[in-house]
Amino acid sequence: MxxxxxxxxxxxxxSARRAYGIMHKEFPGLIGVVAASRAFSxxxxxxxxxxxxxIINELAGMxxxxxxxxxxxxxxxSALVLGVIREILExxxxxxxxxxxxxxQNVYTDKLLSMDYExxxxxxxxxxxxxxxxxxxxxxxxxxxxxxxxxxxxTGFAGILGAVALTVSLFTSAVPGGQLAFLNHxxxxxxxxxxxxxxxxxxxFCHNKSSSSYAALSEExxxxxxxxxxxxxxxxxNAGADIRLYNQQKIARWYxxxxxxxxxxxxxxxxxxxxxxxxxxxxSCTEAVLxxxxxxxxxxxxxxxxxxxxxxxxxxxxxxxxSRNISEWMKGIGQLRSNVPFMEDIYTFLDIPNKMYQGxxxxxxxxxxxYQVEFKDVSxxxxxxxxxxxxxxxxxxxxxxxxxxxxxxxxxxxxxxxxLCRLYDPQEGQILLNGIDIRKYNYDDYIGIFSVxxxxxxxxxxxxxxxxxxxxxYDEERVKRALTDAGFAERLKTMPRGLDTMLxxxxxxxxxxxxxxxxxxxxxxxxxxxxAPFIILDEPTAxxxxxxxxxxxxxFNEISGDRTAVYISHRLSSCKFCDEIAxxxxxxxxxxGTHEALLAQTEGQYAKxxxxxxxxxxxx
Ligand code: ADP
Ligand code: MG
Numbered sequence: 001m002x003x004x005x006x007x008x009x010x011x012x013x014x015s016a017r018r019a020y021g022i023m024h025k026e027f028p029g030l031i032g033v034v035a036a037s038r039a040f041s042x043x044x045x046x047x048x049x050x051x052x053x054x055i056i057n058e059l060a061g062m063x064x065x066x067x068x069x070x071x072x073x074x075x076x077x078s079a080l081v082l083g084v085i086r087e088i089l090e091x092x093x094x095x096x097x098x099x100x101x102x103x104x105q106n107v108y109t110d111k112l113l114s115m116d117y118e119x120x121x122x123x124x125x126x127x128x129x130x131x132x133x134x135x136x137x138x139x140x141x142x143x144x145x146x147x148x149x150x151x152x153x154x155t156g157f158a159g160i161l162g163a164v165a166l167t168v169s170l171f172t173s174a175v176p177g178g179q180l181a182f183l184n185h186x187x188x189x190x191x192x193x194x195x196x197x198x199x200x201x202x203x204x205f206c207h208n209k210s211s212s213s214y215a216a217l218s219e220e221x222x223x224x225x226x227x228x229x230x231x232x233x234x235x236x237x238n239a240g241a242d243i244r245l246y247n248q249q250k251i252a253r254w255y256x257x258x259x260x261x262x263x264x265x266x267x268x269x270x271x272x273x274x275x276x277x278x279x280x281x282x283x284s285c286t287e288a289v290l291x292x293x294x295x296x297x298x299x300x301x302x303x304x305x306x307x308x309x310x311x312x313x314x315x316x317x318x319x320x321x322x323s324r325n326i327s328e329w330m331k332g333i334g335q336l337r338s339n340v341p342f343m344e345d346i347y348t349f350l351d352i353p354n355k356m357y358q359g360x361x362x363x364x365x366x367x368x369x370x371y372q373v374e375f376k377d378v379s380x381x382x383x384x385x386x387x388x389x390x391x392x393x394x395x396x397x398x399x400x401x402x403x404x405x406x407x408x409x410x411x412x413x414x415x416x417x418x419x420l421c422r423l424y425d426p427q428e429g430q431i432l433l434n435g436i437d438i439r440k441y442n443y444d445d446y447i448g449i450f451s452v453x454x455x456x457x458x459x460x461x462x463x464x465x466x467x468x469x470x471x472x473x474y475d476e477e478r479v480k481r482a483l484t485d486a487g488f489a490e491r492l493k494t495m496p497r498g499l500d501t502m503l504x505x506x507x508x509x510x511x512x513x514x515x516x517x518x519x520x521x522x523x524x525x526x527x528x529x530x531x532a533p534f535i536i537l538d539e540p541t542a543x544x545x546x547x548x549x550x551x552x553x554x555x556f557n558e559i560s561g562d563r564t565a566v567y568i569s570h571r572l573s574s575c576k577f578c579d580e581i582a583x584x585x586x587x588x589x590x591x592x593g594t595h596e597a598l599l600a601q602t603e604g605q606y607a608k609x610x611x612x613x614x615x616x617x618x619x620x
Contacts, residue, residue, distance in 0.1 A: 006212070007340035012333070015340045018347065019146050026107055027100045031150065037093035038151050039158035041086055042325070046162040049317045051075035056310030097147055104143045108132070111349065116356045117423040118383050128349050132342075135218055141342035149336045156329025163322035170298065170315045173306045180304035183297075192297060192319075199290040200323045204330035206283030211331075213275040215338045220267055287323060294319045356425060359440035363433065363449055369533040369562055371433060371449055373397045373420065378429035380419055389415045390426070391587045397534075397564050402557070404575035405568045406609070407584030413568045414455050414538055416584070420566075421450055451527035455538040455568075459519055459526075461506040464492070465499030468526045479529060485559050486525035487551045491518055524552070528559060535559070536566040553577065572610050581606070 007015065024031055055071050058064065108129065112120060119125050135141040140148070171192075174184045263269070298315045301307065363371075375395040381388055390412045397403060405413050418424055419431060422438055431438045438446055459467050466472050468479045479499060483492055495501040495512065502511035503522075514522070520540060527535055540552060553574050556567065569575055576595045583591040583598070583606050591604050598606035 005341070007337050009337075012337045012340055015343045015347075016146075016149075016336055019143070019343050020150075022107060022350075023100070023104075023143065023146060027096070027103055030096050030100050030147075033089070033092050033096045034147060034150050035154045037086075037089035038154040040082075040089050042155045042158040043162045044082055044086055045321070046166055046318070047078055047082060048075065049314055049321075050166060051078070053310040053314035056313065057308035058310070060309045100147070101144070107143070107346075108349070111352070114354070115352055116354050118356075119352055122383070125349070125352065128345060132345050132349060134221070135342050135345070141215070141218065141339055142346055145335060145339045145342070149332045149339065152328050152332030152335065156325045156327075156332055159321060159325030159328065163318045163325060166314055166318035167322065169307070169311075170301070170318075173301075173311075175301060175304040175306045178304060180300060183301055183304065183306070188297065192294065195290060195293055196319065196323055197326070199286045200326040201330070203283040203286040203323075204327045204334070206279045206286070207327065207331060208334040210276050210279035210283065211334065212338055213271055213279065217268060217271060218342075283327075287327075290323055291316075291320055356422075356443075357439050358443050361436065361441045361445075363441055363445050369564070370399055371533050371564065372399060372435070373534075373564075374432045374435075375416075375419075376430045376432060378419065378426045378431060380415065380424065380426040380428075382415075382424075388587050390419065393429070393587075393589055395582060395589060397566070398579070399564055400562055401580060402560060402565045402567060402578040404578035404581040405566060405584060406570065406572055406575055406581060406606070408609070409570060411584040412587040413570075413584050415587075417452065417454070417536055417538055417566070417568065420536070421447060421452060449532050450534045450536060451530040451532040451563075452536040453520070453523045453527045453538060453540055457520070457523040459503055459522055461502070461504040461508075461511065463497075463500045463502055464495070464522060467503060467522060468499075468529050470526065470530070474529075479525070482525040482528040483522070485528055485555065486521045487555070488518065488521040488525060491521075524559075533563055534566070535563045536568070538568045539570065540567075572606070572613055583609075 020031060051071065051074065055068065055075065058068050058071065112129075115125075132142060136144055171189045175181050294316060298312055298319075302309060302312050374397070375393050378390060378393045379388055380390040393412075393416065395416075405416060407413055419426055422431075422443065425439065433441065433446070433449075464483075465474055465476070465479050468474070468482055476499060480489075480492070483489060492498065497510075502508040504513060505511040524537065524540060527537070537556075553567075556565070557577065565578075567575060567578055575581055579594070580592060581595060581598055582589050583604075585605055591598055591601070591606050593601075598604060599610060601607060
């Protein structure tokens with residue numbers, strides 16, 4: 001659905017039902033609190049309008065003290081008590097909404113984490129998510145808008161009910177007689193209600209026109225916002241560094257200058273002076289006309305003796321409030337309709353199907369760690385690419401052995417691991433676990449047998465302890481042992497808060513920034529803590545200095561224990577100690593064997609790489 005086309009009422013209803021359903025599921029209680037708070041606030045003014053009318057009527061009439069005193073006391077008392085209740089509800093409402101504003105991000109995060117991995121980085125998916133976030137930022141379309149809609153519709157609806165209650169007597173109190181007795185004629189009821197409805201609809205129409213001219217600018221604004229996010233903020237630490245170093249701010253500026261969305265004289269400004277403003281002004285005019293007509297009718301009736309002067313405030317107040325609330329309500333519905341296409345984007349994102357087949361087989365828990373994995377003639381292309389990242393790969397992991405995977409950059413080593421972990425499925429061939437295609441296993445169960453340190457691993461801005469354990473509660477001794485095995489013990493000693501030391505400064509000013517090598521050690525510790533039957537290190541030495549590197553692979557045997565270990569590196573010297581070495585080249589396994597056997601094939605790729613690299617190392 002295009003952003004310009006108005007949704008029908010039916011589409012609006014269907015969309016809203018799903019939206020509020022998600023909102024309720026993510027944050028139960030929110031809808032109730034918002035509605036209660038708004039309804040209460042909307043009804044409250046009528047209480048004082050009613051009391052004022054009674055008091056003025058009495059003052060202008062018989063002026064009985066014994067009637068006035070309780071009236072005044074009740075008016076003051078109710079204003080106090082109800083006012084306090086309103087404030088409490090309002091605070092509660094604001095707090096709930098603020099919390100929802102954070103937790104609604106979970107809707108997207110949960111989806112990102114549960115969708116097929118190959119979809120996560122797709123341009124369409126990223127683009128869609130960027131668009132959703134952009135719409136959310138610039139004018140709070142999407143979930144954010146739903147809170148406003150809820151507030152407006154509930155305020156409107158409660159306000160209408162209150163106003164009706166206070167207006168009924170305007171029509172039922174009759175002019176006692178005389179020239180103006182014709183005002184008692186029922187035609188006036190119809191007339192006043194007719195005018196009320198007409199002007200209100202007209203004014204709502206104008207206001208909706210105004211706000212939909214605004215909504216129609218979303219494409220431009222999305223683009224403008226993305227530009228801002230990409231260019232001016234440079235908020236990610238690394239992006240900032242690159243922009244400085246390569247003087248990229250000039251490019252950023254140039255792009256910014258091309259974008260005329262938000263500047264004076266820009267598209268947004270022109271629309272505000274034009275349709276957005278003119279429609280809003282017309283809307284306000286019709287409201288003034290209604291006020292005039294109601295004043296004349298009410299005053300004439302009062303003058304003719306139908307009710308006291310005090311009631312004039314009540315009726316005029318109630319009728320104008322009625323009009324305001326009808327438009328409030330209609331505005332809410334209008335916003336809900338304008339919001340439909342934005343919700344549609346969100347639904348498109350949430351409905352991205354998981355295409356990867358998931359079996360239900362459980363991987364039996366084996367204390368002997370006898371898990372046999374085999375690649376059988378596996379070929380794989382990354383989605384949307386034409387070249388084979390892996391071609392006809394055959395490989396058998398011998399239980400408990402150490403396999404090294406070597407090869408030049410881009411030869412397919414990391415891809416091999418991603419397939420093993422089933423982040424992607426191969427287009428051809430099969431990967432088997434104990435003879436059964438890995439697609440037949442339950443995914444969570446299957447992934448449980450692997451501890452992987454990915455080449456581009458990420459730690460999170462959390463204390464070291466929970467980073468390693470992957471949970472908030474953990475066995476401290478085990479975490480320390482894992483960190484020690486990964487070579488992080490010395491550094492840990494320098495941290496005053498030990499395992500509670502926060503990583504990175506994103507969330508805490510006391511967080512520590514760590515080097516790439518240190519991060520890698522923590523990531524290795526995390527893999528060790530998981531204690532899975534397979535341990536896989538993808539280029540673990542890339543970010544380590546030579547001493548740390550020597551430390552890691554001197555210890556690798558010990559670290560691996562009885563696990564099946566896969567060690568990936570483009571530095572051959574790191575792999576000598578492995579039982580078997582597989583040489584990758586352009587997505588194919590071209591050689592396998594021990595270090596000695598491979599070196600003996602003097603014409604082979606391994607020997608070539610070895611000799612090329614040997615000059616950089618003093619071999620021991
Ligand atoms: P290695 O780990 O051996 O350096 P990779 O397995 O990372 O190599 O990459 C193998 C090939 O696949 C390379 O040509 C690389 O450009 C390509 N490739 C890697 N990741 C992706 C991806 N996400 N999308 C498309 N192509 C990719
Ligand atoms: Mg790699």
